[in-house]
Structures are given as structure tokens and as C-alpha cells.
Amino acid sequence: MPIYKAPQRDYRFLMHELLGVSEQLGQMPFYADNDMNDPDLLNQVLEEAARFVEGELLPLNRTGDVQGCKRSDDGEVTTPDGFKAAYKKYVDAGWPALDADPKWGGQGMPHTVANAMLEMMNSANVAWAMYPGLTHGAVSALSEVGSEDLQQLYLPKLIAGEWTGTMCLTEPHAGTDLGIIRTKAADNGDGSYAITGTKIFISAGEHDMAENIIHLVLARLEGSPEGTKGISLFLVPKYIPDASGKPGERNGVVCGSLEHKMGIHGNATAVLNFDGARGWLVGEVNKGMNHMFIMMNAARLGTGLQGLGLGEVAYQNALAYAKDRLQMRTEPRTLPGEVADPIIAHPDVRRMLLTGKAYSEAGRALALWLALSLDTEAHHPDEAKRKEAADLVALLTPVAKAFMTDNGFNVAVQSQQVLGGHGYIAEWGLEQFVRDARIGQIYEGTNGIQSLDLLGRKVLMDGGKKLQKLAGLLQEFAEANEEDETVGSYVSALSKAANQLGTLTMLVGQKAMEAEGGKGADEVNAAAVDYLRYFGHVVYGYLWARMAKIAADKVAAGEDKDGFYAAKLATAEFYFKKLFPETKALSVQIKAGAEPLDVDMKAVFGFEAAH
Template sequence: MPQYQAPMADFQFLMKDWLELDNHYSSLGMEDFDAGLANEVVAQGAKFATDVVAPLNREGDEQGCTLNDGNVTTPEGFADAYQDYVANGWNAMLGPVDYEGQGLPYTMAVPVHEMLNSANLSWRLTTMLTESAVLAMTRHATDELKDKYLSKMVTGEWTGTMNLTEPHAGTDLALLSTKAEPQDDGSYLITGNKIFITGGDHDWTSNVIHMVLARLPDAPKGVKGISLFLVPKFLLNENDEPGERNALSVGSIEHKMGIKASPTCVMNYDGAKGWLIGEANQGLACMFTMMNDARFQVGLQGLGAAEASFQGALAYARERLQSRAPQGVQQPDEKADAIIFQPDVARMLLTQKTLTEGCRAMSMMYAKYMDIEKNGDDDAKREANKVIQFLTPVCKAFMTDMGLEVTSLGIQVFGGHGYIREWGMEQLMRDVRIAQLYEGTNGIQALDLIGRKLTRDGGNMLEATYNAFGEFVSKMEDKESQSRAQALLDDWRAASADCLGMSPEDVAAAACDYLAYTAYSLLGVLWYSMADAAKRGDNATLAESKAKCSAFYEARILPRRDAHKVAFQSGAQKVLAVSGSEFDYL
């Protein structure tokens, strides 16, 4: 199994030299925070991820979760690791201060979340969904509900879930049929079935707080008639502690390709008592607060798996001796050269590294704008929100697509050994595959990007995002690289603006290629920016690495954008020409 080590040098560079966190926090009036504190938080998070969570990954995959007498048991050590997690305050990093949270900047928390995903994606999932549930409650729940539930979810004493999907209603939530019957005491009785519920039940905490989408009796049809409800596993007694079991149960645990150590449950609600969150029939808007946070977090899953795979592949490539390098003998004292000296292996490793570090930079940029949206002045908050909205589907879809590509390359570097269970590389690929599917498939993310965030918005989010990336370009000192970065950014802006006049069918056909074109373009800008900033830092080895990786990305990865651009500009005719009967000859 690859031995994960947190990429602290890269995080330190991104926080101190690239994002310039001291200036960032100062500009937002966040005097209690600085780059030094950020480095300490991330370093401690790295220690927890590597020493506590990572060692559980392999055995967790082997053991999986079990359901006995209606109760779910997670793999050995998982619950104990969670207790360490909450005892050390990690669950409360982003929680509101008024409800036992620490209120840390996202630029401190995001690196920790990435490392947890690298260490053990299955384990991270339950804490991730709890954070998203906390965000939805913070923004939409009544003070009464917050007083009863929020502090214990922030601290991690209780966990949270997201209940959207039903057997017949996945992407199309208009088909949702779970019912909510109002009661005289202001509560509701929830009846229905939900599937694919992460952390639906487990042995970590004394209560699980479910966020459930359901319909009121007089609700309008479609998505405009959905409401959001808080439904606890155990109802609270007069001391606001878990008491009577609510009328809900786990029907089964899903048998999955990967993330086997995460309890993915079928949930049955049989008149379970719940309470409305937000306004009636406005549940989808409330849930999207949770979903958009989770979508970015799922992007971090792709990034985390990619980093773990790259580390495993790099270590193996340095040790595995096979043949002599075509450029000449590299290790004359050995019977053969390490495969890292083979050009094709170097190509795979550099592809892994440039995609992973490029996505990490985008995730940290996203975190920066989350800080601004939370702490900036009104104008800054509005512009930051536009950037976040535009980048959310890009982060979710592209980072998870790249997670699959990078973990597949990791297997390829190992050759036949990569396909064998004991080496651990195949688990990374199995685990990350789900990230392209849940929280909205990547095709749905692409449609969201071009259909809502670009064309329906009329280009406002596009302009805000262009300006956000332009800030990085404006800080560059190398004029030639700055010119290339600006040209790349301008080309992306112009091609994106051309999409504003597309027909609905052309937009739908262009979606996935447009998202990929966008991501490769924006990562190119970030690579130019990182290489430039690294020159001014105090880590000469890192600066050399960033320069070489930037050159590799420009020569070998960036040309992908051109193919995607040609594709998304080609129209829908060749796609819609296929009616379905053409496949029947088999």
C-alpha cells in the first residue's frame, strides 16, 4: 500500500508565496490569522491524516461495513479515529463561532480536507457531509433548531447526512415522492425511501441528523414543491439528548465498487418525525447550499486520490529496475535503470504531477474566494460569490475526472503489479470512481456550467472569474510568461462569450467539452502564475520543479484544450444525428 505523506512543501508555497495569506487575511480584516498559523494548522492536520487516518485505509476496504439488527458497524478503528478527530477540534474548523465552531478561514481548512481524502477517502466522507449539513442549518434553520442541534453537529458529537436520491428520482428531483405530513405541534411526519445515503447510520456517534427532501400535501408539482426537513435518528428528550428512536431505519447497505468502508445506506422513513428547515416549498434552494459545498468537497476527493496515486507511482518508479534508458545508462552500478528514466514513465509521472498540483492551486484559489465571500465587504462578497458559483462545477467535474485519470496512470506505472490488490493502487482508482457520479454527475456539472453559470447568467459570472484569474496574471514579473498567460485567459474569455448565443441543443452538446476547455485553460493560467511566484520564494528545488512542470503542462497537457474547443464549437448536429436505431445491428 502506498505510504501517503502530506505535500507540505507545496501547501507552504501556495499559502505563503502564491496566495500571500498574510496580505489576504489583512485585506479582509482577519487580524487573528496569518500564514504562520495556517502553516501550523495544516502541519497538524497532516500529522493526523498520515498517522491516524491513513493506516486504516487498506483494512477498511477489506472489512467494509456491516448491518446487523438495524445497526451499522464500520471497520475496526474508524470510530476511534473519529473520536480523536472531534476531540482535537478538526470537525469544528469551519463551524460558526456562536455554535462551538472555530470559524477558521477556508484557506486553512481546505488543505486539511484534501489530506484526509488522500489518506482515507471512505473515512472522510461522513465528516464531509456533516460539514455540509452544518452549513445548510447555519444559513436556513430556525434559531430553535440551531439551539437544539447545531452545536453538537459542529463539534462532531452528532453527524449529518443529505437525503435526496430516491430509486426513481436521481438527477430529476421533480420526480421526488417522499411525503411530509404536518402535525399540530409544528413537526412533520416523513414517509418515503432514500438511497445512496452516505453515513446513513454508523457506530461513531449517539445520533445522526438527516437532512431530507420531501413534499407537503399541498405542494406544487415539480422542483418548486420540495421542502427540506431535519429528521434525527433519535428524538431528543427534555434535556435535548437522544431519547426515543425515530421511525426510520436502514433497509440495507449498498454493495459498491469502491469506498467500501463508507456506510452507504438505503433509508426507510415510516412516519418519522421531522422539522422544516427554511420556507415551505423552498427546500431545493436550502439543499443547494449543502450540495454546492459538497460538490467542491467531492472535487477535493478527486484531488486527494490523485496525490496519493502520484506518490505511490513516483516511489515505485524510483525503485523498479527494468532495461536501460534510451538516452544512455543512468545507473551503471545496477543491472538496469529505474523506470523513472524511461521517457514514457516520466511522461505519466509528469502528467500526474501537473494535473494534481494544478488542481490543488485551483482548490486553494477557490478557498481564497470562500474567505472573501464570508469576510469581505458587500461588493467583494458579491463578486466572490460569482467566482465561486462559476468554479464549483469546474472543481467538482474536472478534479474528479483528473482523479480517475491520475489513479489510472498510477496503475499503469506499476504495470501488472498495479492491477494486484496488495500494492494498493487499484483501490485508489476504485474509490475515486464514485466522485464523478455523486453530488450530480459530471455531465450535469457541465450542463450547469454552460447552461446556468454562463449562458443563462449572461456572462456576469464569466467576467468575475476572468477578473479573478487576471489578478494572478497581473502579479507576474516574467513578462514573456505573463503575456502567454494573458493570451490564454483572453482566448478563454472570447470563446466563452461566443457560447452566449448558442441554441439550447448546441449548449447541451457542447457542455462537457466546454467544461474541459475551461479547466485546461484556467489551469494553464495558474501554472504560469505558480512558476513565476516560485522564482521569488526561498525554496530553490520547488522553484525548479514548478518551472519544469509549467513547461511540461504547456507542451503536453495544454494542447488538450484545443481539441475540446474544436469539439464544443462544432454544434449538436453530429450528436443528434444518432437516433438510437443505429446501434441495433448488434
């Protein structure tokens, strides 16, 4: 059975040495008053979280994959053995409320801590983690734009985890393109609406783990304009709360079927049929898309954490196998008494392992940096700091979602490769990590859509302002460290790549402006995926250089008893020598532009547009 240990030492390094989380939180009265600026307390919470995750969730991971969810003829769904019991323990221990607002019963802990716990849950059992995970988005949207009545009725239950939430966006004919959804809302005249339509791909859409499920549903109110400007957001409970706030009448939303999927079998991916279901408007009429983006942004970072968590656990299992499996001999012999040496002695095996380690540790740094920025955005007393943090979150959220899920999938695949034939066999668990990781690149906006969000919306439409702020951080670090013995060469590589990123940005922007016949968007579309990957390497390069600097100082000061900092330095070196050079190819591909994609559609694809 797969193993997993939460990377506690790395959390402490990142929080306290790289990011200075406690000092930062100390500047925010919300957390200082709460003792959340006490590093020991943060560490203890993470240790407690790890005990729960390793002890309760990890053992259910394969069960969930093998059993999957079962739907009865009347649309009720049973989750795999143990899922419900583990969820009860999770709720009883108060974990759902970890970073929620104390106003609604939350514990008011920082996102930084909740983010680390979410990574752990994704490593141990991503399908299980999605049940409470989806609730988070619903809480965000309700907190921000829900009416006081809706908040009072639903937030305490959702935050306590007694009820769970969903996001109902996709329809059979409308995925990325939410402007064409057909689900309708009719005004009942009593403050409620009748919602009718079919939603598909609804994660945690129906299950037996909580007593009620609160669906947040995009629908078109009768008489609303076409497209995205005519969409509103509705709250549709599975059971309509009665006067005492307890689940009452069964609402007209039924699970029509469960999807058969490549992975995340333990999570119920439901087709939901809404047949005049009673719903309540969340926020303003026709502002549903804006409101939904509150949920989506939380979900996007959460999806990035799935890539991170799955890459990490795949790496841990590949590492354990590589130390244990004896195959072929190395010179000098690692285990002279044995018939063969452990495969970790072969450089190519270490290449695969270090790929996992380098991407996981940089991804973790990025995730925690963004989590701290979310804390800052929400609670810093200085408005400029809040704005700065918000800009960083906006810019880096698509990078975190796409780069972390792409890397997570690739790391899972490479980790599977370390096990050779055993990697293909279910009992070893690696093939499940690969299948589970694959969805992260697809849902919550495909990684192609994330790339368009980054290059189109967050960079070009912003006139490069957010990008320049990030570049300022890089430059500041570079200027301070360009002569550094250890990280000077990294700084040099990073600075070149950052400058090149600026050049590439301007190049694409210019091509887009100069293109004729509406083809400007094509230039952005053609470059976006390679651009995001280039961007991701610049961000990871920055984080690796910073981590290496801290590690080098510790080693120089003789403060590296367990070799933790030596390992950071070795991994940074590997990253810059073996992974970062991907930018060399990406740069050429970005420069090639849209022209090689502007092919004769009839000749190449047998496609004829209607004219």
C-alpha cells in the same frame, strides 16, 4: 502498504506566496481578531492536521476497503475496524469544529485551512473522511436557514462531531431529477412532520461512529405544487433529542440495506426507509431545493477535493515505485552497478508522473483559491469584495467539482499504470485509489450536470458577466507578464485560449438562441462537457502561469536552495507543453455542436419515442 505525506511545502507556497492568505485574512476582522492572519499559526495547524491524518487515517484505508461496512438484520451498521476509534480521536482533538462558527462552538479558522486538511483526509482515507464530510453540508444548511431552535439543538452537537449529518436527496427513480421525488411529509400539527419514503445512495447514512445521525431530507409536503417548487427540506434525527438534548426515542428511519459498490467500501452507502419518521422543517416550505443547494455547493467543492486528494496520493505512490523499481536500461545508465535502471529514468514514466504532479498542484491552487474566496465572501468588510468572491465561487464551483474529479480519476489510472502489473494488485493500493476516485465523477451531480451548471447557468444565463470578471483577472496578469522571459510564452498560450473560450461561449450561445423547435438547450447540452474541460484548462493555465512567475523570480534571486521553485518551473513547462494542448481538440469538438448528436434514434439506437 501505500504511503502518504501531506504536501506541506506546497500548502505554504500556495497560501503565503501565491494567494497571500494571511494578508487577505488580515483584512477581515473575524480572522484578524482570531490571530488567523498569522502565517506561522496556519502552518502549525496544518502540520498538526497532517500528523493526525498520516498517523491515524492512512493505516485504516485498506482495512476499510477490505472489510467494508456490515449491516445487521435490524438495520444497525458497523464500520470497519478502527474507524470508530479514529473518529473518537478526531472529535476529542476538536478537528470537526476547525472552520465552524465560534457562536456554536467552532474554532473559527478559515476555510483555507479546513480545505487543506480535507484534501489530506481524502488522500489518506476518503471513505473515512466522508463521515465528517457530510456533516459539513448539514451544518451549512442549518446555519443559513435553520430556525434558532433547530440551530441551538443541533449545531453544537454537529459541529463538535458528536453527531454526524447526511444529505437525503436521491430516490430509486429520481437522481438528477429531484423534481419528481415521492417522499412525503405530513404535518403532525405539533410543529413536526411525518416523513415517509425511500432514499437511496445515502453516504454515511447509518453507522456506529457517532451517537446520533441527523438526516437532512428532501420531501414533498402534502398539497405542495408538483416539481421542484413543491419540495421542502426537513431535519430527521435518527434519535429524537430528549428534553436535555441527549439522543432519546428512536425515530422511524431505518437502514434497509447497504449498497455493494465499486469503491469507498469503508463508507456506508445506505438505503434509508422513512416510515412516518418525525422531522422538522428547515427554512421555508417549498424552498427545499434552494436550501439544499447550500449543502450541495459545499459538497461539490468537497467532492473536487476528493479528486485532488486521490490524485495526489496515487501520484505519490507511483513516484515511490518509479524510483525503486529497476527495469530495462537507459543511456546513460542511471544505476550503472545494477542489472537495470529505475523506471523513472524512462521519459514515458516521467510523463505519467508529471501528469499527476501538474494536475494535483494546479488543483490544489484552485481549491485554496476557492476556499479563500469563501472566507472573503463570508467575512470581508467590503461588500464589493464579498460579491466578487461570491461570483468567483459560483462560477468555479462546477469546474472544481468536475475538472478536479476527472483529473483525479485519470491521474489515479495513470499512476496505476506506472506500477504495471502490480498496479492491478490490491495490496499495492493503487487500484483502490482508482475505484475510490471513480465516484467523485458521479455523485453530487454528475460531471455532466456540473458542465450544464457552468455553461448554462453560470455563463450563458448570466450573460457572461462572471466569466468576464474572470477574464479580467487573466488579462491583468497577461498584460503585466506578456514580455516576461519565463512566463511570456505561457501568457501567450493562455491569452489565445482565453480569447478562444470567449469565442466558443458566444458561438454556443448564438447557436442555442437560433435553434428551432426547442432545440436550443440541445446546443448547450451537446457542448457542455467539452466546454467545462476547456474552461478548466484556462483556469489551470492561469494558475500555472502565476505559479511559474513566482518561482522564476525566486530562482532568479538565488532563493531556491531545495529546488522547490525549479520543480514548479519544470512542472509548469510540462503542463503547457503536454496537457494544455488538449484545448486544441476540445475547441474543434465544441464547434461541431449538437448536429453530430442529433441522430436518427430508431436507426442508431433502436429507440422509438412515443408520439
